[in-house]
Amino acid sequence: MLCLARAGAIDFARVEYVRLGLDRVDDDPDAIALGARLLKDVALTAREPRRTAFAKASTRRYDALYQRFGGLYGAVNAATMTLIAGDRAGGQARAAAALRVPPPRGLTGEAAYFAAASRAEASFLIDDIEAARATMVEALACAPGAFAAHASTLRQLEMLCRETGVDPAWLAPFRPPVCAHFTGHILDASREGALASGLDGDLRHEADRVVRGQGIGFAYGGLAAGADIVFAEAVLDAGAELHLVLPVNLASFVxxxxxxxxxxxxxxxxxxxxxxxxxxxxxxxxxxGDEQVFAYASQIAMGCAVLRAQTLSTEAIQVVVWDGHATEGLAGAAVDLAYWAKGGRRQEIIAVRRPPSLPRQRSDQDADARTSRAMKAMLFADVKGFGALRDDQIPAFVATVMGQMAKVVSGLDAPPRHVETWGDGLFLVFDHPIDAALAALALQEAHRALDLRALGLPRSLGLRIGGHYGPVHLSTNPLTKAPAVIGAHVVVAARIEPEVAPGSACVSEALAGALAVFHGDRVRCGYVGRTRGHKDVAAIPIFNLTRA
Known part of the structure:
Protein backbone atom coordinates (compact mmCIF):
# COMPACT_ATOMS: atom_id res chain seq x y z
CA MET A 1 0.00 0.00 0.00
CA LEU A 2 2.93 2.32 0.56
CA CYS A 3 4.05 1.53 -2.99
CA LEU A 4 0.54 2.30 -4.24
CA ALA A 5 0.60 5.61 -2.40
CA ARG A 6 3.98 6.50 -3.88
CA ALA A 7 2.62 5.56 -7.31
CA GLY A 8 -0.13 8.14 -6.92
CA ALA A 9 -2.90 5.52 -6.65
CA ILE A 10 -4.12 6.97 -3.35
CA ASP A 11 -7.77 5.96 -3.79
CA PHE A 12 -6.81 2.37 -4.62
CA ALA A 13 -4.39 2.27 -1.68
CA ARG A 14 -7.14 3.44 0.68
CA VAL A 15 -9.56 0.83 -0.68
CA GLU A 16 -6.97 -1.89 -0.08
CA TYR A 17 -6.21 -0.50 3.39
CA VAL A 18 -9.87 -0.90 4.36
CA ARG A 19 -10.35 -4.21 2.50
CA LEU A 20 -7.51 -5.80 4.44
CA GLY A 21 -8.92 -4.49 7.72
CA LEU A 22 -5.94 -2.29 8.58
CA ASP A 23 -8.25 0.60 9.44
CA ARG A 24 -9.35 -1.46 12.46
CA VAL A 25 -5.83 -2.30 13.65
CA ASP A 26 -4.82 -0.48 16.83
CA ASP A 27 -1.82 -2.52 18.02
CA ASP A 28 0.62 -2.03 15.13
CA PRO A 29 2.37 1.35 14.77
CA ASP A 30 3.19 0.85 11.08
CA ALA A 31 -0.44 0.14 10.19
CA ILE A 32 -1.64 3.21 12.11
CA ALA A 33 1.06 5.44 10.59
CA LEU A 34 0.23 4.22 7.08
CA GLY A 35 -3.44 5.04 7.55
CA ALA A 36 -2.55 8.51 8.79
CA ARG A 37 -0.22 9.02 5.81
CA LEU A 38 -2.92 8.00 3.29
CA LEU A 39 -5.35 10.49 4.82
CA LYS A 40 -2.62 13.13 4.76
CA ASP A 41 -1.95 12.48 1.07
CA VAL A 42 -5.61 13.06 0.25
CA ALA A 43 -5.73 16.23 2.33
CA LEU A 44 -2.67 17.78 0.69
CA THR A 45 -4.10 17.32 -2.81
CA ALA A 46 -7.70 18.31 -1.97
CA ARG A 47 -9.57 21.60 -1.73
CA GLU A 48 -11.95 22.80 0.93
CA PRO A 49 -13.99 21.38 2.58
CA ARG A 50 -12.57 17.95 1.67
CA ARG A 51 -9.09 19.16 2.59
CA THR A 52 -10.13 20.08 6.12
CA ALA A 53 -12.08 16.85 6.66
CA PHE A 54 -9.19 14.61 5.62
CA ALA A 55 -6.63 16.70 7.52
CA LYS A 56 -8.68 16.28 10.70
CA ALA A 57 -9.01 12.55 10.09
CA SER A 58 -5.24 12.31 9.59
CA THR A 59 -4.69 14.28 12.79
CA ARG A 60 -6.80 11.81 14.76
CA ARG A 61 -4.86 8.90 13.34
CA TYR A 62 -1.47 10.45 14.12
CA ASP A 63 -2.69 11.37 17.58
CA ALA A 64 -3.77 7.76 18.16
CA LEU A 65 -0.28 6.65 17.12
CA TYR A 66 1.29 9.02 19.65
CA GLN A 67 -1.11 8.16 22.47
CA ARG A 68 -0.59 4.42 22.04
CA PHE A 69 3.12 4.24 21.25
CA GLY A 70 4.60 7.62 22.20
CA GLY A 71 7.46 9.13 20.24
CA LEU A 72 7.81 12.42 18.40
CA TYR A 73 6.72 11.17 14.97
CA GLY A 74 3.03 10.86 15.79
CA ALA A 75 2.94 13.97 17.97
CA VAL A 76 4.63 16.27 15.46
CA ASN A 77 2.66 14.98 12.49
CA ALA A 78 -0.56 15.49 14.46
CA ALA A 79 0.55 19.09 15.02
CA THR A 80 1.30 19.57 11.33
CA MET A 81 -2.03 18.14 10.19
CA THR A 82 -3.84 20.31 12.71
CA LEU A 83 -2.29 23.29 10.96
CA ILE A 84 -3.30 21.88 7.55
CA ALA A 85 -6.85 21.56 8.86
CA GLY A 86 -6.88 25.32 9.39
CA ASP A 87 -6.22 25.44 13.13
CA ARG A 88 -2.82 27.13 13.35
CA ALA A 89 -3.11 27.89 17.07
CA GLY A 90 -4.02 24.28 17.75
CA GLY A 91 -1.07 23.09 15.69
CA GLN A 92 1.28 25.35 17.63
CA ALA A 93 -0.07 24.06 20.94
CA ARG A 94 0.48 20.46 19.84
CA ALA A 95 3.99 21.29 18.60
CA ALA A 96 4.90 22.98 21.87
CA ALA A 97 3.70 19.93 23.80
CA ALA A 98 5.78 17.67 21.53
CA LEU A 99 8.90 19.72 22.26
CA ARG A 100 8.39 19.10 25.97
CA VAL A 101 8.68 15.35 25.42
CA PRO A 102 12.20 14.25 26.49
CA PRO A 103 14.37 13.31 23.48
CA PRO A 104 14.88 9.56 23.08
CA ARG A 105 18.26 8.24 24.17
CA GLY A 106 20.66 5.91 22.47
CA LEU A 107 19.57 6.60 18.89
CA THR A 108 22.17 6.65 16.12
CA GLY A 109 22.25 7.12 12.37
CA GLU A 110 18.98 7.76 10.58
CA ALA A 111 16.90 7.06 13.68
CA ALA A 112 18.71 9.88 15.48
CA TYR A 113 18.37 12.05 12.39
CA PHE A 114 14.59 11.66 12.20
CA ALA A 115 14.17 12.31 15.91
CA ALA A 116 16.07 15.59 15.61
CA ALA A 117 14.34 16.51 12.32
CA SER A 118 10.95 16.03 13.99
CA ARG A 119 11.98 18.48 16.72
CA ALA A 120 13.08 20.93 14.02
CA GLU A 121 9.64 20.64 12.43
CA ALA A 122 7.98 21.27 15.79
CA SER A 123 10.17 24.36 16.33
CA PHE A 124 9.13 25.68 12.93
CA LEU A 125 5.46 25.18 13.81
CA ILE A 126 5.83 27.43 16.86
CA ASP A 127 7.54 30.08 14.66
CA ASP A 128 10.99 29.55 16.18
CA ILE A 129 13.00 29.47 12.94
CA GLU A 130 16.34 29.86 14.71
CA ALA A 131 15.70 26.80 16.86
CA ALA A 132 14.54 24.89 13.78
CA ARG A 133 17.74 25.85 11.96
CA ALA A 134 19.97 24.83 14.87
CA THR A 135 18.16 21.52 15.30
CA MET A 136 18.49 20.76 11.60
CA VAL A 137 22.25 21.24 11.92
CA GLU A 138 22.24 18.66 14.73
CA ALA A 139 20.05 16.32 12.68
CA LEU A 140 22.32 16.33 9.62
CA ALA A 141 25.34 15.62 11.83
CA CYS A 142 23.66 12.36 12.90
CA ALA A 143 23.46 10.99 9.34
CA PRO A 144 25.34 13.27 6.94
CA GLY A 145 25.04 10.92 3.98
CA ALA A 146 21.35 10.01 4.35
CA PHE A 147 20.30 12.26 1.48
CA ALA A 148 16.93 10.56 0.92
CA ALA A 149 16.03 11.13 4.57
CA HIS A 150 17.15 14.74 4.34
CA ALA A 151 14.98 15.22 1.25
CA SER A 152 11.93 13.82 3.03
CA THR A 153 12.33 16.40 5.78
CA LEU A 154 12.96 19.19 3.30
CA ARG A 155 9.77 18.39 1.39
CA GLN A 156 7.81 18.47 4.64
CA LEU A 157 9.32 21.79 5.68
CA GLU A 158 8.83 23.26 2.19
CA MET A 159 5.16 22.32 2.41
CA LEU A 160 4.91 24.04 5.77
CA CYS A 161 6.63 27.12 4.37
CA ARG A 162 3.97 27.30 1.65
CA GLU A 163 1.21 26.88 4.21
CA THR A 164 2.54 29.58 6.51
CA GLY A 165 3.96 32.00 3.93
CA VAL A 166 7.53 31.67 5.22
CA ASP A 167 10.40 32.10 2.73
CA PRO A 168 11.96 28.62 2.29
CA ALA A 169 15.41 30.16 1.66
CA TRP A 170 16.44 29.20 5.22
CA LEU A 171 16.48 25.57 4.08
CA ALA A 172 19.28 26.12 1.54
CA PRO A 173 22.18 25.01 3.82
CA PHE A 174 20.49 21.67 4.47
CA ARG A 175 20.01 20.60 0.87
CA PRO A 176 21.93 17.61 -0.50
CA PRO A 177 24.75 18.11 -3.01
CA VAL A 178 23.93 19.43 -6.47
CA CYS A 179 23.00 17.11 -9.38
CA ALA A 180 24.71 17.88 -12.68
CA HIS A 181 24.37 16.98 -16.32
CA PHE A 182 27.73 17.15 -18.07
CA THR A 183 28.54 17.23 -21.76
CA GLY A 184 31.30 18.45 -24.03
CA HIS A 185 33.52 17.91 -27.05
CA ILE A 186 35.63 14.96 -28.08
CA LEU A 187 39.36 15.84 -28.09
CA ASP A 188 40.76 14.27 -31.23
CA ALA A 189 44.54 13.99 -30.88
CA SER A 190 44.87 12.95 -34.53
CA ARG A 191 43.41 16.29 -35.64
CA GLU A 192 44.36 18.67 -32.88
CA GLY A 193 47.80 17.37 -31.95
CA ALA A 194 49.47 19.19 -29.09
CA LEU A 195 46.36 21.33 -28.63
CA ALA A 196 44.41 18.29 -27.40
CA SER A 197 47.12 17.46 -24.89
CA GLY A 198 47.16 20.98 -23.55
CA LEU A 199 43.38 21.13 -23.38
CA ASP A 200 43.31 17.93 -21.34
CA GLY A 201 45.36 19.45 -18.51
CA ASP A 202 43.60 22.82 -18.52
CA LEU A 203 40.22 21.16 -18.72
CA ARG A 204 40.90 18.95 -15.73
CA HIS A 205 41.82 22.01 -13.68
CA GLU A 206 38.54 23.69 -14.67
CA ALA A 207 36.54 20.52 -14.07
CA ASP A 208 37.96 20.22 -10.53
CA ARG A 209 37.08 23.86 -9.90
CA VAL A 210 33.48 23.42 -11.06
CA VAL A 211 32.88 20.19 -9.15
CA ARG A 212 34.16 21.72 -5.90
CA GLY A 213 32.72 25.19 -6.41
CA GLN A 214 29.24 24.01 -7.37
CA GLY A 215 29.12 21.28 -4.73
CA ILE A 216 28.34 18.55 -7.27
CA GLY A 217 27.58 15.20 -5.67
CA PHE A 218 25.81 13.41 -8.52
CA ALA A 219 26.74 13.69 -12.20
CA TYR A 220 24.95 12.30 -15.27
CA GLY A 221 26.34 12.17 -18.81
CA GLY A 222 28.22 10.20 -21.43
CA LEU A 223 31.81 8.98 -21.49
CA ALA A 224 33.23 9.86 -24.90
CA ALA A 225 36.92 10.61 -25.38
CA GLY A 226 37.78 14.12 -24.30
CA ALA A 227 35.62 16.39 -22.16
CA ASP A 228 33.27 13.64 -20.94
CA ILE A 229 36.08 11.47 -19.57
CA VAL A 230 38.01 14.40 -18.08
CA PHE A 231 34.93 15.62 -16.22
CA ALA A 232 34.03 12.09 -15.11
CA GLU A 233 37.51 11.69 -13.63
CA ALA A 234 37.09 14.92 -11.69
CA VAL A 235 33.71 13.76 -10.37
CA LEU A 236 35.05 10.40 -9.23
CA ASP A 237 38.16 11.86 -7.62
CA ALA A 238 35.94 14.25 -5.66
CA GLY A 239 34.04 11.29 -4.19
CA ALA A 240 30.84 12.10 -6.07
CA GLU A 241 28.58 9.63 -7.88
CA LEU A 242 29.03 9.12 -11.62
CA HIS A 243 25.97 7.97 -13.60
CA LEU A 244 26.54 7.11 -17.25
CA VAL A 245 24.03 7.28 -20.10
CA LEU A 246 25.43 5.73 -23.28
CA PRO A 247 23.58 6.10 -26.59
CA VAL A 248 24.24 2.60 -27.96
CA ASN A 249 25.58 -0.70 -26.70
CA LEU A 250 28.94 -0.71 -24.98
CA ALA A 251 31.07 -2.23 -27.73
CA SER A 252 29.63 0.06 -30.38
CA PHE A 253 30.01 3.17 -28.23
CA VAL A 254 33.67 2.46 -27.52
CA GLY A 289 24.75 6.33 -38.38
CA ASP A 290 21.71 8.01 -36.82
CA GLU A 291 22.95 10.86 -34.62
CA GLN A 292 19.51 11.17 -33.07
CA VAL A 293 20.40 8.41 -30.64
CA PHE A 294 23.22 10.59 -29.24
CA ALA A 295 20.80 13.48 -28.71
CA TYR A 296 18.31 11.08 -27.12
CA ALA A 297 20.97 9.80 -24.70
CA SER A 298 21.79 13.37 -23.68
CA GLN A 299 18.11 14.09 -23.10
CA ILE A 300 17.82 11.03 -20.89
CA ALA A 301 20.90 12.13 -18.90
CA MET A 302 19.47 15.63 -18.45
CA GLY A 303 16.17 14.20 -17.31
CA CYS A 304 17.91 11.89 -14.85
CA ALA A 305 19.80 14.83 -13.33
CA VAL A 306 16.61 16.85 -12.87
CA LEU A 307 14.63 13.89 -11.52
CA ARG A 308 17.37 13.09 -9.01
CA ALA A 309 17.49 16.73 -7.93
CA GLN A 310 13.73 16.74 -7.39
CA THR A 311 13.92 13.50 -5.42
CA LEU A 312 16.65 14.94 -3.19
CA SER A 313 15.12 18.44 -2.98
CA THR A 314 18.28 19.99 -4.35
CA GLU A 315 19.36 21.85 -7.50
CA ALA A 316 20.14 20.54 -10.99
CA ILE A 317 22.73 22.33 -13.14
CA GLN A 318 24.42 21.68 -16.46
CA VAL A 319 28.18 21.76 -17.05
CA VAL A 320 29.15 22.15 -20.71
CA VAL A 321 32.62 22.13 -22.23
CA TRP A 322 31.99 24.19 -25.37
CA ASP A 323 34.08 25.83 -28.05
CA GLY A 324 31.42 28.41 -28.90
CA HIS A 325 30.66 26.96 -32.33
CA ALA A 326 27.12 26.07 -33.38
CA THR A 327 26.61 22.61 -34.80
CA GLU A 328 24.87 21.47 -37.96
CA GLY A 329 24.13 17.99 -36.61
CA LEU A 330 21.38 16.61 -34.44
CA ALA A 331 23.68 16.09 -31.44
CA GLY A 332 26.61 17.71 -29.68
CA ALA A 333 27.52 20.18 -26.96
CA ALA A 334 25.71 23.10 -28.62
CA VAL A 335 22.52 21.05 -29.01
CA ASP A 336 22.65 19.93 -25.37
CA LEU A 337 23.28 23.51 -24.28
CA ALA A 338 20.21 24.79 -26.14
CA TYR A 339 17.99 21.95 -24.92
CA TRP A 340 18.83 22.56 -21.25
CA ALA A 341 18.53 26.33 -21.60
CA LYS A 342 14.85 25.99 -22.52
CA GLY A 343 14.21 24.67 -19.01
CA GLY A 344 15.59 27.84 -17.38
CA ARG A 345 18.05 26.10 -15.07
CA ARG A 346 21.63 27.17 -14.37
CA GLN A 347 24.46 26.36 -16.74
CA GLU A 348 28.20 26.42 -16.15
CA ILE A 349 30.11 26.76 -19.42
CA ILE A 350 33.79 25.82 -19.58
CA ALA A 351 35.09 27.59 -22.66
CA VAL A 352 37.70 25.89 -24.86
CA ARG A 353 39.38 26.86 -28.11
CA ARG A 354 39.52 24.15 -30.75
CA PRO A 355 38.90 23.67 -34.48
CA PRO A 356 35.24 23.21 -35.47
CA SER A 357 34.10 19.59 -35.28
CA LEU A 358 34.03 17.57 -38.46
CA PRO A 359 30.63 16.13 -39.39
CA ARG A 360 30.20 12.38 -39.10
CA GLN A 361 30.30 10.45 -42.38
CA ARG A 362 26.85 9.12 -43.23
CA SER A 363 25.73 6.69 -45.90
CA ASP A 364 22.60 7.07 -48.04
CA GLN A 365 21.23 3.96 -46.35
CA ASP A 366 21.61 5.56 -42.92
CA ALA A 367 19.92 8.74 -44.17
CA ASP A 368 16.98 6.72 -45.52
CA ALA A 369 16.64 4.91 -42.18
CA ARG A 370 16.54 8.19 -40.27
CA THR A 371 13.74 9.68 -42.37
CA SER A 372 11.31 7.09 -40.98
CA ARG A 373 12.22 7.75 -37.33
CA ALA A 374 10.87 10.47 -35.09
CA MET A 375 10.76 11.25 -31.37
CA LYS A 376 7.31 10.51 -29.99
CA ALA A 377 5.60 10.18 -26.61
CA MET A 378 3.38 7.11 -26.30
CA LEU A 379 0.63 5.92 -23.98
CA PHE A 380 -0.79 2.43 -23.55
CA ALA A 381 -3.95 2.11 -21.46
CA ASP A 382 -6.34 -0.64 -20.46
CA VAL A 383 -8.96 -1.31 -17.81
CA LYS A 384 -8.03 -3.81 -15.13
CA GLY A 385 -10.95 -6.17 -14.62
CA PHE A 386 -12.33 -5.96 -18.16
CA GLY A 387 -11.63 -9.64 -18.79
CA ALA A 388 -13.91 -10.66 -15.90
CA LEU A 389 -16.97 -8.78 -17.16
CA ARG A 390 -20.09 -10.75 -18.05
CA ASP A 391 -21.21 -10.59 -21.65
CA ASP A 392 -24.32 -8.60 -20.71
CA GLN A 393 -22.05 -5.91 -19.17
CA ILE A 394 -20.01 -5.33 -22.33
CA PRO A 395 -22.46 -2.90 -24.02
CA ALA A 396 -22.47 -0.65 -20.94
CA PHE A 397 -18.67 -0.81 -20.77
CA VAL A 398 -18.26 0.14 -24.42
CA ALA A 399 -20.83 2.92 -24.28
CA THR A 400 -19.68 4.49 -21.01
CA VAL A 401 -16.09 3.56 -20.15
CA MET A 402 -14.75 3.50 -23.71
CA GLY A 403 -17.15 6.27 -24.67
CA GLN A 404 -15.71 8.46 -21.92
CA MET A 405 -12.19 7.77 -23.19
CA ALA A 406 -13.24 8.80 -26.70
CA LYS A 407 -14.77 12.00 -25.35
CA VAL A 408 -11.59 12.88 -23.48
CA VAL A 409 -9.33 12.18 -26.44
CA SER A 410 -11.47 14.20 -28.84
CA GLY A 411 -11.47 17.14 -26.41
CA LEU A 412 -7.70 17.37 -25.88
CA ASP A 413 -6.04 20.67 -26.76
CA ALA A 414 -3.22 18.68 -28.36
CA PRO A 415 -4.80 15.50 -29.76
CA PRO A 416 -2.75 12.39 -30.50
CA ARG A 417 -1.13 11.98 -33.90
CA HIS A 418 -1.94 8.28 -33.93
CA VAL A 419 -4.67 6.21 -32.25
CA GLU A 420 -5.19 2.47 -32.08
CA THR A 421 -7.68 0.54 -29.95
CA TRP A 422 -8.65 -3.09 -29.34
CA GLY A 423 -11.07 -4.39 -26.72
CA ASP A 424 -10.36 -2.26 -23.65
CA GLY A 425 -6.90 -1.30 -24.88
CA LEU A 426 -5.77 2.07 -26.17
CA PHE A 427 -2.55 3.19 -27.87
CA LEU A 428 -1.98 6.92 -28.31
CA VAL A 429 1.04 8.66 -29.86
CA PHE A 430 1.87 12.33 -29.31
CA ASP A 431 4.45 14.73 -30.70
CA HIS A 432 5.40 16.17 -27.30
CA PRO A 433 5.85 14.61 -23.83
CA ILE A 434 3.62 17.15 -22.07
CA ASP A 435 0.74 16.39 -24.45
CA ALA A 436 0.93 12.69 -23.56
CA ALA A 437 1.15 13.47 -19.84
CA LEU A 438 -1.88 15.76 -19.83
CA ALA A 439 -3.83 13.22 -21.86
CA ALA A 440 -3.01 10.46 -19.36
CA LEU A 441 -4.12 12.61 -16.43
CA ALA A 442 -7.33 13.66 -18.19
CA LEU A 443 -8.18 10.02 -18.95
CA GLN A 444 -7.58 9.00 -15.33
CA GLU A 445 -9.64 11.86 -13.92
CA ALA A 446 -12.54 11.13 -16.27
CA HIS A 447 -12.50 7.44 -15.38
CA ARG A 448 -12.53 8.20 -11.64
CA ALA A 449 -15.59 10.42 -12.15
CA LEU A 450 -17.64 7.52 -13.56
CA ASP A 451 -20.30 6.03 -11.28
CA LEU A 452 -19.54 2.43 -12.22
CA ARG A 453 -22.02 0.92 -9.78
CA ALA A 454 -24.88 2.94 -11.27
CA LEU A 455 -23.84 1.66 -14.69
CA GLY A 456 -24.08 -1.94 -13.53
CA LEU A 457 -20.29 -2.37 -13.67
CA PRO A 458 -17.88 -3.46 -10.90
CA ARG A 459 -16.40 -0.60 -8.91
CA SER A 460 -13.08 -2.43 -9.09
CA LEU A 461 -12.61 -1.53 -12.77
CA GLY A 462 -9.43 0.56 -12.73
CA LEU A 463 -7.80 2.37 -15.62
CA ARG A 464 -4.04 1.91 -15.79
CA ILE A 465 -1.78 3.84 -18.12
CA GLY A 466 1.87 3.38 -19.07
CA GLY A 467 3.91 5.95 -21.00
CA HIS A 468 7.29 6.25 -22.71
CA TYR A 469 9.25 8.70 -24.89
CA GLY A 470 11.72 7.74 -27.59
CA PRO A 471 12.48 7.36 -31.30
CA VAL A 472 9.98 5.24 -33.25
CA HIS A 473 9.48 4.19 -36.86
CA LEU A 474 6.59 5.81 -38.72
CA SER A 475 5.41 3.23 -41.21
CA THR A 476 2.36 1.69 -42.89
CA ASN A 477 0.73 -1.56 -41.85
CA PRO A 478 1.03 -3.83 -44.91
CA LEU A 479 -2.19 -5.66 -44.00
CA THR A 480 -4.54 -2.79 -43.22
CA LYS A 481 -2.68 -0.12 -45.21
CA ALA A 482 -3.20 2.16 -42.19
CA PRO A 483 -0.42 4.29 -40.64
CA ALA A 484 1.64 2.39 -38.06
CA VAL A 485 3.99 3.40 -35.26
CA ILE A 486 6.41 0.60 -34.47
CA GLY A 487 9.80 -0.05 -32.94
CA ALA A 488 11.63 -1.10 -29.80
CA HIS A 489 10.46 1.96 -27.88
CA VAL A 490 6.81 1.13 -28.58
CA VAL A 491 7.50 -2.22 -26.93
CA VAL A 492 8.94 -0.41 -23.87
CA ALA A 493 5.73 1.59 -23.49
CA ALA A 494 3.61 -1.55 -23.89
CA ARG A 495 5.56 -3.39 -21.18
CA ILE A 496 5.12 -0.63 -18.61
CA GLU A 497 1.32 -0.58 -18.70
CA PRO A 498 0.68 -4.08 -17.20
CA GLU A 499 2.92 -3.16 -14.25
CA VAL A 500 0.88 -0.08 -13.33
CA ALA A 501 -1.48 -0.08 -10.34
CA PRO A 502 -5.13 0.39 -11.35
CA GLY A 503 -6.13 4.01 -10.96
CA SER A 504 -2.69 5.44 -11.73
CA ALA A 505 -0.39 6.37 -14.58
CA CYS A 506 3.30 5.47 -14.67
CA VAL A 507 5.94 6.48 -17.18
CA SER A 508 9.47 5.52 -18.12
CA GLU A 509 12.53 7.39 -16.93
CA ALA A 510 12.90 8.91 -20.41
CA LEU A 511 9.39 10.40 -20.37
CA ALA A 512 9.60 11.38 -16.70
CA GLY A 513 12.91 13.14 -17.36
CA ALA A 514 11.60 15.09 -20.34
CA LEU A 515 8.63 16.24 -18.27
CA ALA A 516 10.83 17.18 -15.32
CA VAL A 517 13.23 19.27 -17.43
CA PHE A 518 10.52 21.45 -18.97
CA HIS A 519 7.19 20.97 -17.23
CA GLY A 520 7.82 20.57 -13.51
CA ASP A 521 5.34 23.37 -12.89
CA ARG A 522 2.54 21.34 -14.49
CA VAL A 523 3.22 17.67 -13.72
CA ARG A 524 5.31 15.68 -11.28
CA CYS A 525 6.95 12.30 -11.64
CA GLY A 526 8.05 10.38 -8.55
CA TYR A 527 10.07 7.18 -8.55
CA VAL A 528 7.96 4.11 -7.84
CA GLY A 529 10.24 1.16 -8.50
CA ARG A 530 11.26 -1.14 -11.32
CA THR A 531 9.21 -3.31 -13.63
CA ARG A 532 9.53 -7.04 -13.32
CA GLY A 533 12.37 -8.28 -15.50
CA HIS A 534 12.02 -11.39 -17.64
CA LYS A 535 14.47 -13.67 -19.38
CA ASP A 536 14.91 -11.41 -22.42
CA VAL A 537 13.55 -8.18 -20.96
CA ALA A 538 15.49 -6.03 -18.51
CA ALA A 539 13.70 -4.39 -15.60
CA ILE A 540 13.34 -0.63 -16.02
CA PRO A 541 12.59 2.16 -13.52
CA ILE A 542 9.12 3.70 -13.64
CA PHE A 543 7.69 6.91 -12.22
CA ASN A 544 4.18 7.87 -11.18
CA LEU A 545 2.57 10.78 -13.01
CA THR A 546 0.48 13.37 -11.17
CA ARG A 547 -0.40 17.01 -11.52
CA ALA A 548 2.04 19.42 -9.88
Missing part, protein backbone atom coordinates in the same frame (compact mmCIF):
# COMPACT_ATOMS: atom_id res chain seq x y z
CA UNK A 255 34.29 1.76 -31.21
CA UNK A 256 32.67 5.02 -32.33
CA UNK A 257 33.30 7.52 -29.53
CA UNK A 258 36.44 6.37 -27.71
CA UNK A 259 38.81 4.01 -29.54
CA UNK A 260 39.35 6.16 -32.69
CA UNK A 261 40.92 8.88 -30.54
CA UNK A 262 43.71 6.88 -28.96
CA UNK A 263 44.44 3.94 -26.67
CA UNK A 264 44.94 6.27 -23.70
CA UNK A 265 41.30 7.35 -23.92
CA UNK A 266 40.18 3.72 -23.97
CA UNK A 267 42.10 2.99 -20.77
CA UNK A 268 40.67 6.06 -19.07
CA UNK A 269 37.18 5.12 -20.26
CA UNK A 270 37.52 1.65 -18.76
CA UNK A 271 38.71 3.07 -15.46
CA UNK A 272 35.75 5.47 -15.18
CA UNK A 273 33.26 2.89 -16.42
CA UNK A 274 34.33 0.45 -13.71
CA UNK A 275 33.82 3.09 -10.99
CA UNK A 276 30.46 4.41 -12.21
CA UNK A 277 27.50 4.11 -9.83
CA UNK A 278 25.11 3.26 -12.66
CA UNK A 279 25.07 2.78 -16.43
CA UNK A 280 22.06 3.31 -18.69
CA UNK A 281 21.75 2.69 -22.43
CA UNK A 282 19.48 4.79 -24.63
CA UNK A 283 19.47 1.87 -27.06
CA UNK A 284 20.83 -1.69 -26.78
CA UNK A 285 21.60 -1.64 -30.51
CA UNK A 286 24.86 -0.76 -32.29
CA UNK A 287 25.40 2.63 -33.90
CA UNK A 288 24.07 2.71 -37.49
Missing amino acids: AVSVAPFGRDWVERFEHCFARATSVRYASPDPYV
